[in-house]
Amino acid sequence: MSRSSKSHDGPANPSRRGLLKAGIAGAGLVAGAGLARAAGGDPANLPPNVADWSRYLGPGVDAAPYGMPSEHEAQVVRRSVEWLTASRESSINFTPLHELDGIITPNGLCFERHHGGVAEMNPTDYRLMINGLVDKPLIFTLEDLKRFPRVNRLYFLECAANSGMEWRGAQLNGCQFTHGMVHCVMYTGVPLKYLLEEAGLKTNAKWIMPEGGDAAGMNRSVPIEKALDDCIVAFKMNGEALRPEQGYPARLVVPGWEGNMWVKWLRRIEVGDMPWHAREETSKYTDLLEGGKARRFTWVMDAKSVITSPSPQAPILHAKGATVLTGLAWSGNGRITRVDVTLDGGKNWHEARIDGPSLPKALHRFYFEFDWDGSELLLQSRAHDETGYVQPTKDALRAVRGTNSIYHNNGIQTWYVKADGGVENVEIS
Amino acid sequence: MSRSSKSHDGPANPSRRGLLKAGIAGAGLVAGAGLARAAGGDPANLPPNVADWSRYLGPGVDAAPYGMPSEHEAQVVRRSVEWLTASRESSINFTPLHELDGIITPNGLCFERHHGGVAEMNPTDYRLMINGLVDKPLIFTLEDLKRFPRVNRLYFLECAANSGMEWRGAQLNGCQFTHGMVHCVMYTGVPLKYLLEEAGLKTNAKWIMPEGGDAAGMNRSVPIEKALDDCIVAFKMNGEALRPEQGYPARLVVPGWEGNMWVKWLRRIEVGDMPWHAREETSKYTDLLEGGKARRFTWVMDAKSVITSPSPQAPILHAKGATVLTGLAWSGNGRITRVDVTLDGGKNWHEARIDGPSLPKALHRFYFEFDWDGSELLLQSRAHDETGYVQPTKDALRAVRGTNSIYHNNGIQTWYVKADGGVENVEIS
Structure with a gap:
């Protein structure tokens, strides 16, 4: 049988190191697709002779077990x-996007x-418990819930306050902090529709109020149309x-809508004929406009995107050449159909x-591969969703809502890449 | 503002307990879709008055942080x-399906x-390292790999020996053990094609040999067509x-093909003109037929399914009534198009x-909701894939391959549900 080389030993076999070094030195930078290069010919880049992980069980x-x-x-x-909230119990941490x-x-x-x-x-x-404007108030155990038909759906969940600090300009240096309130x-769970049908909705049933079993008794008003559309009482995540x-x-899953409506430790769903105007939908989670007037409800999380690498916590670590830009896009109104990126602050x-x-209503991953020439860059991404909506600039949002807002900031984010590969959160007009 | 009830207190408010009990007692078993019932009117089923989790932060x-x-x-x-393998380092554990x-x-x-x-x-x-029948032997660091274009694909990985103990009849009592060598x-990773193109394949390049950096130096021969089709050098899983x-x-991802080809801790890919016939593709992972002859290579994992609940480790915990049967199906040849289930050992x-x-080449989740009458059941599932292939019985597999086999058992599994809801692994002809 012919073989492509005389030895089947691993790359660390000393007798082959000369050959390898020659091979690498000969490879050099890559033509063709121009999107990558080998590690270069520096012998310091070669692995140690035989690594422990190859020698010992x-x-x-x-x-x-887990x-x-x-x-x-x-x-x-x-x-x-630390400084973002008054207590650690009523607080936030961020996904390392x-x-x-x-x-x-x-x-x-x-x-x-x-x-x-x-x-x-x-x-x-x-x-x-399901109570209120129903024919039969019901109480379900967890095992009861598992006797209803289940569905499996991939959905993003975004806090309404995600990117909230960016309303007044670049504040936090890293997409974990600017955009990390999304996952x-x-x-897997039971469509809420089945549970409400089980209880029997009265004809004047127009709203539900899901309520959490936590010390905050977190609650929100949800219109019955959404409750009967795609809401889920979920008991599994990622299997x-x-x-x-x-x-x-x-918990309640309210696809595409702001995260605090997805009530956790769900203990009760009251059915009513009007919204409750609970604390977390009046004094909080409303958009306060310039004149002091607040919008009543803003449920849907509009199309948004962010470049996750390069970003302030993920600088470019190599010199010039093949570079992968990647990021996330999502829309509470359905699928993302297109993402545009710019390297020069919107010129191209x-x-x-x-x-x-x-x-639909799930994260989308995008990539843009380019040859970095080592010069400064201004990176932005812009999402389009299937309704035709295009992610706006922060200035466009401010023109409508002023700068009182904390919530629902889906404006275009800018990262400034320096010549040394470091990245900063900036804003350009 | 009108309200559906006078109080917004939680379900544990003592003043409401009488109302709730009346409501539940009135609800009783469910008509309509007939798929679920409330928890019954027993006050012992009601939650404690106010749970600690509602009272304290x-x-x-x-x-x-993680x-x-x-x-x-x-x-x-x-x-x-414990008894399945000679050592714990060269061994197996099972997904709790x-x-x-x-x-x-x-x-x-x-x-x-x-x-x-x-x-x-x-x-x-x-x-x-990529070496052998290439124009330029190359060595990549991890950072080098991350400069190539990436893809994201959901794939099942199944060990060729999954369900191996079942060849000679029902042996292990639980789908974790009979079918749990799948996930x-x-x-996320780089299509292997891009790396091979980077090295430049010589015209006589017909096979690759991925090799692991573990103490076993795990290696397998993979035909170049597969390597250039959908294989990935992956560095992320579930994000x-x-x-x-x-x-x-x-690691290497070899979609739809037996798990041990998905070489982990991937350190080298040698390109050759013939297969290597390494240990793990000759003395192991081959199908030994009746006459002592072994099949040369069996790469694709054919369509298969298993009911995960009810199953021996997931008995039916309730009495008669609404019951959810669920399970998994998958095929190394593409998508699952249909799953059939039987409650009576194949009569219906x-x-x-x-x-x-x-x-394609990912797990599919199936459900069958039924009203259990409390009698004994013989549960089976049967997967169909997009090529038209239908999952066979174990007897059909034995008729072709005899009973020497350990690997590639995709036969139909049977669970026996007893009147008390307990479940056992059985075989029926």
């Missing part, structure tokens, strides 16, 4: 900002936003039980490549 | 079988199969870095409902 299959990330990934964590790729957020990295800390609920004591997981901080054992726009499943 | 946002499942989910773990739903496997629960334990690799020392995650036990920092077949994204 590693941990076996009993090491971790597995964890590599110790080399310790920097990939949710982070909070700059470290992630694809469209699924691992459960351990989904951002948290609590109004009274994590309710640590025992699933055997869990109950969900995207696959939910396994909901995480405690995401509402274990059951290029259509990015969206890769991976394109599902 | 829970943990805040600094509690877990989150973990609830302590109430401690039973949802990978499990191994009976506890999961949807089509995504959380990274911490993806089954493990190692031939020399987990290689604990430092990503800064990582190198991938499904979204990979984050590969887990150590899944090949951190980079019903089309199951497939729910969630249907992606």
Whole structure:
């Protein structure tokens, strides 16, 4: 049998190192697609002679019944900002978007936003009540819920306050902090419609009020049309039980709408004929306009995007040459149909490549591969959704809403790439 | 403003308990869709007056930078079988399929199969060499790989030995053990084609040999057509870095083909003109037929399915009435187009409902909702894929391959449900 080389040894075999070095030196920079280069010919780049991991047996299959990330990934964590909120229980942490790729957020990295800390609920004591304008008030155990037909849907969840600090200009240096109150997981649960039908809606049933079992008793008014459309009472995320901080054992999923409506630790759904105007839909989560007037409800999270790399926490680490720009886009109104990116602050726009499943109200991943010439860049991305809506500039939003706002900032974000590859959060007009 | 009830208190307000009990007692069993019932009127089913989780602030946002499942989910773990293999380093553990739903496997629960334990690799020392029948031998660092265009694909990975113990009849009591060597995650990585094109394939390049950096130096021969079709050098799973036990920092993804070809801790790809006939594709992972002759290569994992609940580890916990049957189906040849289920050992077949994204070479989730009358059941599922292939019975497989086999058992599985709801692994002819 012929062979392409005389030895099947690994790359660290000393007798082959001369050959390899020659090969690498001969390879040099890449022509063709022009999108990558080899590691260069520096012998310092070669691996140690035989690495320990190749010589000794590693941990076996009993090491971790529930597995964890590599110790080399310790920097990939949710982070909070101490001064942003008065307490740690009613606070926020952020998804490390700059470290992630694809469209699924691992459960351990989904951002948290609590109004009274994590309710640590025992699933055997869990109950969900449906009361109000129904024919039969009902109480379900968790096992009861699992006897209804289930669906599986991948949805993004974005906090209404995501990017809120950006209303008044560039504030936080990293997409984890500017855009990290978004995640995207696959939910399994029961369409809320089935539970409401089980209870029997009275003819004057126009609204529901989902209520959480946490110390905040978090509640929101949801119009019955949305409740009967695509809302889900979910008990799984990415295949396994909901995480405690995401509402274990059951939460409401309100696809495409602002995150605080997705009530966690869901204990009750009251059916009524008018909205409740609860605290978190009046004094908070409303858009305060210039004259002191606030918009009543802003439910849908409009189309938005952000470049996750390069970004302030993910600088360009190499010199000139092949560079991958990547980011996320999403819309509460459906699918993303197109993402444009610019390297020069909007003078020239290029259509990015969206890769991976394109599902309604889910994150979309985009890429733009380019040859960096080592000069300064002003990076922006702009999302289009299937309704024809195009992500606006921050200035366009301010022209309509002024600068009192905290919520619903879906304006175009700018990153300034310096000649040394470092990246800063800036704003340009 | 009118309201559906006089109080907005939670369900545990003592003044409302009489009302609630009346409401529940009035609800009773459910007519209509007939698929669920409320928890019944027993006051013992009502929640404690005011639960601690509603009264006290829970943990805040600094509690877990990388989150973990609830302590109430401690039973949802990978499990191994002590007697199955000679060592723990070269062994297997199993995905707890009976506890999961949807089509995504959380990274911490993806089954493990190692031939020399987990290689604990430092990503800064990582190198991938491409050598053999190429114009330019190349060595890539991890950062080099990240300068090529990336793709995102959801794929199942199944070990060729999954269900291997079932060849000679029902052996292991639970789908975690009979079918748990399968998982499904979204990979992000570089199409292998781009790396091979970068090195430049010589005209006589017909095969590649991916080789792992683990102590086993795991290697397999892969035909060049597959390498250039849909193989990926992946560095992310479900958005984050590969887990150590899944090949951190980079593995080969060989969609639809048997798991051990998906070389982990990928350190080298040799290009040749013939297959290598390495240990793990000759003495192992081949199908030994009756006369002592073995099939040369069996790469594709044919269409297969399993009911994950009810199943031996997931018995029916309620009495008669609304019951959800659910399971998984997959095919190495593309999409699943249909799943049939039977409750009576094959006398009557019903089309199951497939729910969630249907992606090629990925897990598909199916459901069948039925009213259990409390009698004994013989549950089976049968997958169809887009090529028209239909999952065979175990007897049909034995008629062709005899009973020497360990690998590639995609036969129909049977669960026996007893009148008390308990479930056993059985075989029927």
